[in-house]
Amino acid sequence: MTDQMNKRKFRCPLGIMVALTVAASPSLSPANPPVPESDGPRSNPFIPHAGYIRGQKQARIQRQAAPLTGAPPAGGLRGTRKLPVICVDFQNVPGPFPSEEYQEMLFGSINDRKTMTQYYRDMSNGMLNVTGKVTGWHRLPQNDSYYENGGNGVGTPFGELLQFGLEKADAELDFGEFDNDGLDGVPNSGDDDGKVDTVMFVHPELGGEFRSLTPHNIWSHSWHYSEPTYGHNGPFITKDVRRGATGNPLLGANGAPLHIVVEDYVIQPGLDEPKAGQPPTIVKIGVFCHEFGHALGLPDLYDRTPKPKADSDGIGHWCLMAAGSYGGNGQRPGTPSEMSAWCKQYLGWATIVNLEGNSVLDLEAVAERNLIYRINVPGTDNSEYYLVEYRNAAWKDPADFRINWDEHLHGSGLAIWHIDDRVGTKLPSGGNNSNWPFAGFDAGQNDSPSLPLGTSPVTWRKKHSLVSLMQADRRLDLEKRPGGGGDADDILASDSEWGDDPQFLFGSRGYSNNSTGFQITDVDLANLTCRIIVANHPIAGSPAPGGIVAPAQATAPTVASASPTGPESRLPRARFFNTAKQKVLGKINNAFSKANPNRLRTKLAGIQKTKATPVSG
Template sequence: MRRALRVSWAGMALAAGLLLTAHPTRVAAQDIEAEAQLRGIPLPDSYYRTIQENPDAFSLPNGLFSVDSHGLRRAPVTGTASVPVVLALFSDSEEPYPQFSEDEIQRVLFDGPAEKGTITEAMTEMSLGNFTVTGDVFPWVRTSKTMLEIVGTESGFGEDADLGSYYVEALDLTDVDVDFGQYDNDGPDGLPNSGDDDGIVDVLVFEYLEVAGSCGGPSIWPHRSSMRWRTGTESPYQTDDASAHPEKDVIEVDGYITQGVSDCAGEELQTANVITHEYGHALGLPDFYHWVDRSAGPRGRRWVLGCWGLMAAGSWGCGDVEEEGELREPFGPSHLSAPSKAWLEWVDLEDPGEVWNEEIVLEPIQTSGHGLKIPLGDAGQEFLVVEYRGQIGFDHQLPAAGVLFYHLDESLPLGAKPDPATDDPYPLTLLERDDDDGLLRMATEGGNRGVAADAWGIWEESGKLNYHSSPPLSLNVGGYASAMVHEVRVDGDQAVIVLSTGATPRLVAPSGPFEVMQIRTFEAPVRIAGGRGPYTGVGDLPSGFALEAVGDELVLLGSLSETGPFEYSFRVRDSAGSESETVVVQVSAPIEWEVEQQSLLDMILDDDSDALTPGELAHLDAIGNDNGRYDVGDLRRWLRENGPG
């Protein structure tokens, strides 16, 4: 059950035991680079010089995303956060009215209705009403310098840019009529500027009229940063609004996000997809994609979680990066992944405890707020996170409704990106049902941003997760996981998984007897539930019979020359030496043996042929020359007695 929380802000990263911001600057820089790749627009060299000289240049420093002494971020779980949006024209900007009026921007970002939804609607839906993002879009102000004087020749990254003075002047003009204390609300009482807040506006948005540099336009490249860095001063911007913070006289502005108000054509208002992703960073969440090959442009990235997660490709869409040679149009935002929601305490990820062959029903996490977090090893650092995602709400354009399995490794920093030349793991990956690693390959390698076949339980296909399955479920540190998923299915608007996590092994008795063909080697699988592999079968079986552990099954192998029925008793032993109780399996052979002549010939002509089973080979030798192997003499005997065709 979701806990009732009375405070508005909590130390969520501490509760989750995770480093929510290992490399904030790299995360911030990746968003800028992502825009470049997705639009096919090269970044100026000045950008790379900037992040080399100051890796913190494009990171958010304060507010909701404050960092404690452990370096862990805090995120809101309930309440309301309000975002101030400052609209700033250059001296030579055209008039924005009526199409790009503050009222229209207020509508598409916050108040609605908007064709693709607002950030307010998206965050309310994702948080199940626990958290609301509102905002106030202030009237346009006109600053005193031209766009060229402010932006320079390199999208605002070059030495000829003067973004700091532009932002300061925009704030000076806006501050006259705005109480910025209403936007400092990161303290525990949920009241803005009440004395328990940090005295700094949580996050502020600057917007401009002209087409953004990321679209190939003449204006500023969208980014996030701090007023301290942008103005080259040691302190944030000082408003004229009194602060209730005991150590600050006035409210300050530091962290900001900047973007254009229009689409890349400069004709339509922006949608909420990108700003919703950016606000995810304000909540302390990293990106879950990885730029591997800069030279490949938009095709040179691993999407890792793809469109299944807002902080990966969830604002950009699914499938191939390109469609008919053109970059795909974005949609979204799609929902945060289950782990991201759990870090914000917007959903409960429950540990099912010790279960053996347990059927667990999953409702859509978008409405139920429930998923699973299953420990995978003794160290308590690797987990299988499970959610059922329906095609509803902001997720209506997902490739499919199905079960998603994530491998979470809490021993790794959450935003870490492994060396792409190695097989080192990511801290969070999606276990793709089709096991083609499309999310871990660049488009140049045949990768994608998410397809229906990533989801489990769709198309009436079940699927399993264990050490030998495809994809496998194993520990990043090596070895068998302490959990197995036996079945996955979607049933109407619910999903069902059959799970085992028990510490000791059990065998699930089959529902009835096995009926097999005489002579031919049969396979009678019995489900293994619990324990940890590798597994070994234990039992007193007739000569020629064997037990073989494969994935989550212990398979009885044998051959019958009589109808039966016959009963066989056996157990399973796991790697710790624990044994299950004995299970009794009944097998009968009412089906007479049939064999094709071509199969007899194939076994002679091809040493690697598997046209006949071991039971059939033994039988043919026994009724042939009985020399311990199937050979030409046995074939001749068969042909003499049964005819050539």
């Protein structure tokens, strides 16, 4: 990357910030999975204006207040989010595929598979419906090299590209339809912030991230229109008027109508990675899903430290917001990996069960309905904790409503995540940011790998990641060997266990060496189920029939947050998918009121009935 590119310091997804190793043979496909390459930590991080953050904050407040008011916890981010997608091509490079094909690829109908719409429907438990409108191709007045400007798309020429595309789209679209960050679920209705939530651009070539193939092409990134080097004096002002709750125009201080503006944008290529001997193919959804994750407030969860100093893989292929935008094996951008447990918790899309004592659990694939278990680290005010989810590459939805986005993962087992929400509470300038994790910027929260330090005694390095995957093989490859993206030995499989580890390689202690007292043992992945024991360390009791330990005391887990909060959240599994599909189609099922409220398949020794108690999390 050029020095000029470094000065701009874009936010780019790992899946597209890659250096491809091209084999000596005529094949153009990479010899290895894409390798992360960041454009450097930002000294002046951009704070996006997308109003999703405001909605998340208010939903968080409602969830925290629920136990005090007796009201059910509010759900996570929900409703419909509509995105404008603007296709622009060059005088010398026309659009490679009709814009209608990009419409289908991103927002295809209910029967289409592996679209961005389907991905976010699955990640959100049916709570978020992502749709949009693709416009173009709009022919730019110059050749591609003019807008690349010697630096993968920089300076005033690139600013002209953005302005040209927005002006063309402004003649076709009502940008008010794309400002829907308020809480009423109605776009441009008075409680929205007057800014288009996110605009997506598509250019007709390969991305500049394929450096050995396209050293000068536009680099895929997420940034803002008012970047000073673009030559704009603020956001793009559309022709569309802001409106209040009654539909009347909102007026400014001078009495003139206010207009919808565009500030946040992302740009991606129109072509996928080339394959030797095959015609060009349309870009896949992985990059789009990753970038839209930023629009929802998610940070990059890979190590953005620029080469040659990049020292880790972040969380590799195990999450969309890291290398998972290229799939579970790094080679399937059309099937991006599931979001990690932390991302789903952050957005309010998971059922989080607090584990507080000895219990026998039956875990289900997290792809089924986002069931995740949580273990809080003592003495951290619940800001440090572990999340446990069952990632099953072989899971199939019996109702054929959901897709298993983990189908290309390295293997199946328990992913155990070490979370420290305190990472990111300091801005690079040193100022406090009390709103993390609802901060509207990406400050490199996973740039510092979580590694043990010293030998006697062993401690954690002071700087560590927001989200770390505890790796069952204890090799810490994600932290020490960037470029691999992970392997099957990272997660807890049959005949392995997790518990106290004074060497900090695969243990349940906190970053201050405080013990959680938890173990996970007797893992059994037979028949696509995972039956485990979570017990206070050391385990009390004796083996019961079948080799399962019967704990001496049992404590019911509590539900920390649940989503969705509608009646479908209480349905048994098979019924849940059918009714969820009906709800997405806009139909009401009167069977909801008769649904079985016991949707957690949790077996507790000595407990007759589990009472799910909402608590602040």
